[in-house]
Amino acid sequence: MKKGVVKLLIAALLCSNCACFAEGDVFQGHAQKDDEQQVQDELFTGQIETLDKHDVIKMTVSQVIDGNYSLEGDEFFAKVTSDVIGENGVIIPKGTLAHGVISQSSEAKRLGRDGYISLKFDYLVTPDGRQIPIEGGMSTKMHPVKAVGKIVATDIGYTAAGGVIGGYTALNALGLEAAIASQGYTVAGGAAIGGTVGLAMSLYRKGKDVLIAPGDEIRVKVSTSMNLPVYKESALKQDEVMFPGLNVRVTNILYEKDPFGELNTLTLSMSISNMSKTVFSGMDVALVNDLGQTFNPTVFGDTRLMFAQIKPGDRMAGRMSFSVNNVNDSFWLTFYDRLTKKEVARISLDNAYKNVSKKVKKRNDKIRTKKTNYYKNSPFDI
Numbered sequence: 463m464k465k466g467v468v469k470l471l472i473a474a475l476l477c478s479n480c481a482c483f484a485e486g487d488v489f490q491g492h493a494q495k496d497d498e499q500q501v502q503d504e505l506f507t508g509q510i511e512t513l514d515k516h517d518v519i520k521m522t523v524s525q526v527i528d529g530n531y532s533l534e535g536d537e538f539f540a541k542v543t544s545d546v547i548g549e550n551g552v553i554i555p556k557g558t559l560a561h562g563v564i565s566q567s568s569e570a571k572r573l574g575r576d577g578y579i580s581l582k583f584d585y586l587v588t589p590d591g592r593q594i595p596i597e598g599g600m601s602t603k604m605h606p607v608k609a610v611g612k613i614v615a616t617d618i619g620y621t622a623a624g625g626v627i628g629g630y631t632a633l634n635a636l637g638l639e640a641a642i643a644s645q646g647y648t649v650a651g652g653a654a655i656g657g658t659v660g661l662a663m664s665l666y667r668k669g670k671d672v673l674i675a676p677g678d679e680i681r682v683k684v685s686t687s688m689n690l691p692v693y694k695e696s697a698l699k700q701d702e703v704m705f706p707g708l709n710v711r712v713t714n715i716l717y718e719k720d721p722f723g724e725l726n727t728l729t730l731s732m733s734i735s736n737m738s739k740t741v742f743s744g745m746d747v748a749l750v751n752d753l754g755q756t757f758n759p760t761v762f763g764d765t766r767l768m769f770a771q772i773k774p775g776d777r778m779a780g781r782m783s784f785s786v787n788n789v790n791d792s793f794w795l796t797f798y799d800r801l802t803k804k805e806v807a808r809i810s811l812d813n814a815y816k817n818v819s820k821k822v823k824k825r826n827d828k829i830r831t832k833k834t835n836y837y838k839n840s841p842f843d844i
């Protein structure tokens with residue numbers, strides 16, 4: 463009788479432990495699935511778009527890649543500079559990181575041969591933490607036929623220029639009479655010497671080296687097609703901080719060059735309504751990028767709003783320009799308390815840019831992608 467009771471107790475304990483273990487497993491599994499599903503619902507619309515083969519993703523590198531110093535196999539990261547948009551919405555958002563490797567690299571050589579860099583990309587890391595395998599690449603290397611044609615054309619120019627200069631020098635040195643008496647042989651001889659010098663210059667001439675720097679936009683061509691989910695607009699909104707009573711609306715964003723021809727200026731059109739009890743001025747405003755770097759207003763632009771006092775009850779509109787390191791970064795228009803210098807408001811330019819007109823976006827894209835090669839000029843190159 464006692465053995466039977468003991469057996470029943472042991473069986474009951476084992477069953478209760480198994481039940482608890484099973485219930486725990488089911489509970490944890492459901493919780494994980496529910497959390498994942500909730501994240502999916504918050505981020506994506508449920509639609510799927512195809513990133514086609516040969517589609518182009520615009521990026522900028524995070525470090526200098528130099529054909530003279532960078533080695534094949536070196537790793538680097540690049541950042542997507544523009545949303546990749548399908549028919550139903552964004553499939554790769556701005557700010558996505560791309561992991562890349564230098565697949566080929568060569569410095570400039572004699573005979574006018576330019577250096578080149580070839581890059582390959584193998585995966586993306588989206589702002590929401592997803593890692594997406596991808597095959598893509600870009601190269602500054604010319605097609606061999608085009609490269610040879612460029613070298614030959616340039617060298618003909620060197621030789622022809624040398625001939626002209628040599629003939630002109632002989633004519634000046636020996637005179638027109640000597641040229642006539644020798645039936646033109648003095649000029650021909652000078653041209654031949656000049657042509658030889660020109661040929662020597664063309665043989666000695668060194669091509670251009672390649673350098674890709676942060677801020678330079680590269681166009682990465684996708685090698686294989688892949689299906690990606692479409693983001694909700696709300697999922698891509700940057701966080702903002704609002705100051706009670708201060709209403710700031712950025713209505714336009716222009717990419718511009720500074721007086722030295724560098725594309726490093728953002729000009730914002732904005733309307734400001736100050737219903738708070740705090741006085742602000744343009745000197746209390748700055749741009750802050752996603753790395754925490756601060757950029758103050760520049761005098762190379764409209765300075766009226768920059769030097770204006772924004773008192774309680776004021777409503778005003780105007781433009782303000784900022785000189786930045788890289789126009790492709792994400793920025794926040796930030797207001798500071800004049801006394802404490804603490805941040806009191808920040809407005810996302812990425813959020814504002816979504817409402818900029820298509821005409822302005824097209825103009826910005828044109829000025830941003832105008833640079834089509836990455837050759838650097840050296841004063842020591844011949």
